[in-house]
Amino acid sequence: MGPVPIDFTLTPELDALRLRIRTFVDEVIKPTEAEIGDPDTLDRGDYLNKLLGMRKQAFDAGIWLPHMPKEWGGMGLGHVELAMVQAEAAKAYYGPFVFNCQAPDEGNMHTLLKWGTDEQKENYLRPLCEGTAMSCFAMTEPEVAGSDPTLIQTTAVPDGDEWVINGHKWFISNARRAKFAILVCRTEDNPDLPQAANSAFIVDIPSEGWNRVREVETMHGGSGHSEIVITDLRVPDSNMLGGRGEGHLLGQSRLGPARLAHCMRWIAQAETALDMMVDRSLNRYAHGSMLAEKQGIQWMIADSTMELYQAKLMVLHAAFRIDNGLDFKSEVSMAKHFVANMLGRVIDRSIQVHGALGYSTDTPLAHMYQHARWARFADGADEVHQMRIAQRTIAAYRDTGSTRTGTGDLPI
Numbered sequence: 001m002g003p004v005p006i007d008f009t010l011t012p013e014l015d016a017l018r019l020r021i022r023t024f025v026d027e028v029i030k031p032t033e034a035e036i037g038d039p040d041t042l043d044r045g046d047y048l049n050k051l052l053g054m055r056k057q058a059f060d061a062g063i064w065l066p067h068m069p070k071e072w073g074g075m076g077l078g079h080v081e082l083a084m085v086q087a088e089a090a091k092a093y094y095g096p097f098v099f100n101c102q103a104p105d106e107g108n109m110h111t112l113l114k115w116g117t118d119e120q121k122e123n124y125l126r127p128l129c130e131g132t133a134m135s136c137f138a139m140t141e142p143e144v145a146g147s148d149p150t151l152i153q154t155t156a157v158p159d160g161d162e163w164v165i166n167g168h169k170w171f172i173s174n175a176r177r178a179k180f181a182i183l184v185c186r187t188e189d190n191p192d193l194p195q196a197a198n199s200a201f202i203v204d205i206p207s208e209g210w211n212r213v214r215e216v217e218t219m220h221g222g223s224g225h226s227e228i229v230i231t232d233l234r235v236p237d238s239n240m241l242g243g244r245g246e247g248h249l250l251g252q253s254r255l256g257p258a259r260l261a262h263c264m265r266w267i268a269q270a271e272t273a274l275d276m277m278v279d280r281s282l283n284r285y286a287h288g289s290m291l292a293e294k295q296g297i298q299w300m301i302a303d304s305t306m307e308l309y310q311a312k313l314m315v316l317h318a319a320f321r322i323d324n325g326l327d328f329k330s331e332v333s334m335a336k337h338f339v340a341n342m343l344g345r346v347i348d349r350s351i352q353v354h355g356a357l358g359y360s361t362d363t364p365l366a367h368m369y370q371h372a373r374w375a376r377f378a379d380g381a382d383e384v385h386q387m388r389i390a391q392r393t394i395a396a397y398r399d400t401g402s403t404r405t406g407t408g409d410l411p412i
């Protein structure tokens with residue numbers, strides 16, 4: 001197939017949906033978020049009631065599970081349509097949770113939908129879709145580089161119709177709230193390919209042998225990323241997710257759309273930071289004029305505007321390629337790398353324009369900045385994406401005599 005032009009046209013119904021989500025975020029989520037403030041200072045029951053109350057309103061309003069097909073109670077949207085919903089939802093911190101499209105459940109739902117047996121879908125996917133359970137994805141280990149899953153040391157050994165699992169995981173987001181984990185382990189000693197050593201299992205939580213030993217404190221606080229020691233954990237054969245040796249493949253197919261969903265949420269955050277930057281510059285006076293009239297500030301606004309524009313185009317284009325069954329690996333890698341870095345730069349500039357206020361916790365910027373830092377290495381470190389992008393561009397040149405297919409395969 002020749003280069004495919006891009007068409008991001010939304011139907012009038014979808015455009016109306018986008019605006020409905022924006023109104024819901026502005027009128028329901030943001031005011032409740034302001035009431036919640038710092039959740040640690042709220043009574044736990046009050047906090048949960050507020051969160052679940054917002055979820056119920058979203059469900060009743062039909063804004064629920066945008067990423068899932070209709071037969072699973074979702075909105076049945078394609079990836080371009082999803083980009084627009086996620087970018088609206090993430091304008092508020094709790095937005096993705098309220099619409100039940102938050103990480104890591106969102107990626108796990110895609111994974112169970114694609115790889116699960118009918119029984120696994122009924123037992124594990126159904127409660128996620130209904131919002132009655134949460135889940136986690138356990139791959140990274142402290143002892144080996146998470147960037148290279150062929151190094152995974154947690155082992156699963158067959159014993160009758162069960163597997164016995166031993167190992168160590170950390171940074172497992174949501175593990176403390178999860179009803180189950182998708183756990184990636186080494187099952188093959190001498191695979192044909194190093195990538196075929198791992199398999200994935202569904203583990204009920206709690207289970208004997210699954211020990212959550214601590215919450216890892218991060219630069220944005222004790223945020224729900226757990227360290228897990230696994231000792232003689234027994235999992236039935238029927239809980240293997242996908243086939244033997246398909247753990248790496250499953251992880252990769254999970255991460256493609258999940259990375260793009262992160263980008264969609266990061267775009268919302270960057271846009272919030274840019275809106276705040278412009279607002280502040282229009283209202284702050286120094287040295288004879290408003291900040292907005294100063295060239296140094298305009299450069300920051302202009303750079304952020306151009307980068308956000310690039311980010312939106314990259315994400316929409318990668319989503320368009322997924323929707324149209326085209327290879328999207330390089331486009332998702334490029335989008336993930338670019339959007340993660342753009343996010344940090346735009347928030348940083350916004351903090352600069354806010355001065356001391358930006359450094360304080362009186363605005364959301366400080367919190368956003370702390371969160372943004374992980375984007376550059378989680379779900380694929382910058383350098384690993386750069387390595388893969390370069391490999392594909394070199395291959396494109398070798399195969400076709402041109403790098404053009406490596407740069408989005410666009411008609412220019």
Ligand SMILES: Cc1cc2nc3c(=O)[nH]c(=O)nc-3n(C[C@H](O)[C@H](O)[C@H](O)COP(=O)(O)OP(=O)(O)OC[C@H]3O[C@@H](n4cnc5c(N)ncnc54)[C@H](O)[C@@H]3O)c2cc1C
Nearest residue numbers: 137138139140145146147171172173374377378379381383
């Ligand atoms: C907030 C947060 C949430 C997370 N949630 C989860 C989760 O739910 N489940 C889960 O399994 N994991 C999770 N992780 C872990 C995350 O996926 C890993 O941090 C990531 O895969 C990188 O692995 P690592 O930390 O072991 O870094 P390493 O693999 O040790 O890499 C460290 C650095 O080395 C460099 N590097 C690596 N490879 C190359 C290369 N080929 N060329 C050049 N440089 C390279 C990069 O700069 C990289 O940042 C989370 C992490 C964070 C911070």
